[in-house]
Amino acid sequence: MRAIGFRANGGFEVLEELDLPEPLPAAGQVAVRVAFAGVNFAEIQHRRGEFGAPDGPGGVDVPGLEVAGAVSALGAGVHGLEVGEPVAAYLTGFGGYAEVVTADTRFVRSLRTGAGEADPAEAAGLPCVFPTAFGVLKDAGRLREGEDVLIHSAAGGVGFAAAQLARELGAGRVYGTVGSVEKIPYAAELGYDEVFLRDGFAERLAEVTGGRGVDLVLDPVGGPIREQSMTVLAPFGRVVAYGDLGRHDQWTASVWDLWKGNRTIAGFNIGDLARRSPERIGGYLSDSLQLLVAGRIRSGVTQILPLAEAAKAHHLLETGTGRGKILLSLT
C-alpha cells in the first residue's frame, strides 16, 4: 500500500513516499481503507521527534491521527461494524497517512448515524479535533451556560471546532486570537463575536469586556500567552493548557497567585484520556458526527491535498500560514 512516513526525525523533508505491507487488524480492531486523513499539528510534533524516534515496523513511522474511509477487515471479537461500512476513526497508534490503517473499535464510529450519513470528506476532520475541543471545553474547562470564552489560535483545526462547540454548549460571547493580521478577516467569518491579533490581546479584551475579562481561555500556545491569559480571567475563570505551539520553556504558575486571585489553570490531553477513559472519546466522536449530519457544525475543511503533498500540508501548519482544516486524499 501507499503511505507517507519518516525514518528519522526532522523537517518536512524527512517525509517520504513508501510502499508498505497492509496492516492486519488485531483483536478488537478493524482495518480501514482510508479515503481522507486529517492533518494535525501533533503530526508535526511526531515528525520533529517530540514523541520520540521512529519505532514502527522497519524503523518507519507513519503519522496520522484521524481518518474517514470504509472498514476493509474485522479483527477477532469485533461486533457492530461490517466490512464496507463507512467510518471515522481516531488513531491512538498513528498511521493515518496510508491507504489502510488499523484502528481500535472503541475510537471508530459509523458514518451512518440515525439522522443520515456523514460525508467522509467532512468526517475525516473530526475524530481527533472535535473530541479534543469537547474535552477542553467541558471536562477541563467546565464551561457553563452564558460564560464567555477566549480561544487562541482561533482559525486552526481545534480552534474553529471549539468555537462552534462553545456555542452548542451555550457559551455567552466567544472571542478569538490569531497570529497574523491577514487571518483576522478569515477568522471573523467563523462566527466569533470578535477576533484580535494575539499580540496585545489582553489590552483589547479588557477594552471590549469593560475590564471584566472572560470565564474560560483555551490556550494551545503557552509561554507569555499563557501567562497573559491568566490576567484576563473573571472571578473563578479557567485557563486550559492543551498545547505548546510556541515551544516556549515551561512556565510555572504560582499557587499563591491562583488562590489569591480566584483563578484556575487546567490541562487536557487526548492521548491520556484515550488510555484512561476511552469511552469518553468514542462518545464525543458520536456526538460530533450527529452534529455534523444535523448541519449544526462544520469540520472547517479548507484544503484537500493528495497524499503525496503531505509535506506541503505540514509546511502550512508549521509556519502558521494554514487556515482551517487540511485533509489528505487517498482516493
Ligand SMILES: NC(=O)c1ccc[n+]([C@@H]2O[C@H](COP(=O)([O-])OP(=O)(O)OC[C@H]3O[C@@H](n4cnc5c(N)ncnc54)[C@H](OP(=O)(O)O)[C@@H]3O)[C@@H](O)[C@H]2O)c1
Ligand atoms: N492536548 C491535546 O489533547 C491536543 C489534541 C489536539 C491538538 N492539540 C494542540 O492543539 C493545537 C492546535 O492543533 P491543530 O492541529 O488544530 O493545529 P492548527 O491550529 O490547525 O494549526 C496550527 C496553528 O497554530 C498557530 N500557532 C501559534 N503559535 C504558533 C507557532 N509558534 N508556530 C506555528 N503555529 C503557531 C498558527 O495559527 P495562528 O498563528 O493564527 O494562531 C497555526 O496556523 C496544537 O498545539 C496541538 O498540539 C492538543
